[in-house]
Amino acid sequence: MNSVTVRAAVRSDFEQWLPLWNSYLQFYHTDVPIQVIEATWDRVTTQGGDHRCAVSEDEAGRMTGFAIYLFHRSSWAATWNCLIEDIFVSEGERGQGVARRLLDKAFQEADIRACYRTYWQTDETNKRAQRLYETVATRAAVVQYRR
Template sequence: MQNVNVRAAVSTDYEQWLPLWESYLQFYHTDVPTRVTEATWDRITTQGGDHQCAVSEDEAGRMTGFVIYLFHRSSWAATWNCLIEDLFVSEAARGLGVARQLLDKAFQEADVRECYRTYWQTEETNKRAQRLYETVATRAAVVQYRR
């Protein structure tokens, strides 16, 4: 596992974060309007906002990945749930343990809040990510519906 610096995103990270975000959207064959991307960035860099974002940097200070997560109340517990909404690592940094370190950062924040559950989803075809996920969590037996 490569040791990377994982830290909270700050507003000045936008220029390095944006290409990673665009690659992430491309990976999922989706596009979001610029105003949504800007709103997302605002939510993750506003103190006390509803979204949190951690970024990873290599030894040269280049951003190599990000994880976006948010906390919401649970109807099954007196505490919070943590939803890891987005996780992405650049192609050059894949296989080096960066995704695991980003997940660990989200897990640490969830532990601080004593979250009842930390959860996320991925495409059925994303087998590479699933290999990692199955080492840190249990696959849920739920079916997701969308409207």
């Protein structure tokens, strides 16, 4: 694995993050209005909020991936839950441990908050990601509904 650095995103990372975000949206065949993208970036780079964004960088300082996660209260525990809402690694960096490092960053912060549960989802056809996820977590037996 190449040398990868994982750190918290900062406001000035936007120009490097945006192409990755757009690739992520393309992977899921969806669009998000720029106003929402900018609001999301504001949430994940404002200190003290419940949203976070970890980014990965290669040896040259190029951003190679990100994980967006948020903390919320649980009705099943006195502590927090951590939802890893988005995780993406650029195609050329996949299979090199980058996603695992991004997950580990979220897990570390969840542990600091003594989270009751850290959870995430992926598309049922995303078998490559599922191979990783099944090494770090247990698949939940739930069905998601949306409105």
